[in-house]
Amino acid sequence: xxxxxxxxxxxxxxxxxxxxxxxxxxxxxxxxxxxxxxxxxxxxxxxxxxxxxxxxxxxxxxxxxxxxxxxxxxxxxxxxxxxxxxxxxxxxxxxxxxxxxxxxxxxxxxx
Amino acid sequence: xxxxxxxxxxxxxxxxxxxxxxxxxxxxxxxxxxxxxxxxxxxxxxxxxxxxxxxxxxxxxxxxxxxxxxxxxxxxxxxxxxxxxxxxxxxxxxxxxxxxxxxxxxxxxxxxxxx
Numbered sequence: 001x002x003x004x005x006x007x008x009x010x011x012x013x014x015x016x017x018x019x020x021x022x023x024x025x026x027x028x029x030x031x032x033x034x035x036x037x038x039x040x041x042x043x044x045x046x047x048x049x050x051x052x053x054x055x056x057x058x059x060x061x062x063x064x065x066x067x068x069x070x071x072x073x074x075x076x077x078x079x080x081x082x083x084x085x086x087x088x089x090x091x092x093x094x095x096x097x098x099x100x101x102x103x104x105x106x107x108x109x110x111x
Numbered sequence: 112x113x114x115x116x117x118x119x120x121x122x123x124x125x126x127x128x129x130x131x132x133x134x135x136x137x138x139x140x141x142x143x144x145x146x147x148x149x150x151x152x153x154x155x156x157x158x159x160x161x162x163x164x165x166x167x168x169x170x171x172x173x174x175x176x177x178x179x180x181x182x183x184x185x186x187x188x189x190x191x192x193x194x195x196x197x198x199x200x201x202x203x204x205x206x207x208x209x210x211x212x213x214x215x216x217x218x219x220x221x222x223x224x225x226x
Contacts, residue, residue: 043217103153
């Protein structure tokens with residue numbers, strides 16, 4: 001099955017700086033790559049996603065990039081704010097099979 | 112319904128007992144997932160139901176774990192002869208369809224503690 005690796009496991013940045021989280025996947029059939037944010041004690045929620053026919057997608061301060069050849073994708077958060085502090089999960093899905101998540105990155109934005 | 116509903120929210124049980132966890136997905140959602148999240152850890156895939164297709168059980172950690180989905184709606188995850196390592200939050204999620212690109216909506220989870 002699909003295997004998703006995520007780095008780093010923890011990330012601390014100063015407010016206003018950028019944060020980058022990277023993921024790699026194993027199954028070349030994967031064609032959908034969402035990112036979920038889980039605040040402390042809350043359920044995971046989708047923040048952005050990208051499909052395999054697109055190399056980059058941006059939504060305000062958040063952007064995702066995808067390199068299908070290298071099988072990796074990244075989340076970029078610019079101008080970080082304290083409310084960005086949370087655990088972020090990347091995921092990959094081959095076709096209609098199950099969505100597999102990475103191990104998560106705990107982002108701490110220092111005010 | 113307003114969202115994915117899970118019950119119980121908390122369950123404390125003794126080692127060796129069986130437990131049942133329930134998930135009521137968003138009405139009309141054909142895809143349903145179970146994930147397990149141990150303290151401070153990631154989202155471990157357990158099982159996936161899509162419409163009338165055979166479920167993907169590839170993530171179930173042992174034969175003590177089973178799940179069913181009745182009438183394409185409510186799902187029950189059963190853990191038999193619970194062990195301490197089964198302690199975790201069990202999250203259910205549903206999606207509008209199984210096209211592969213639908214957003215997953217998660218429930219609040221069922222926190223299981225095995226003493």
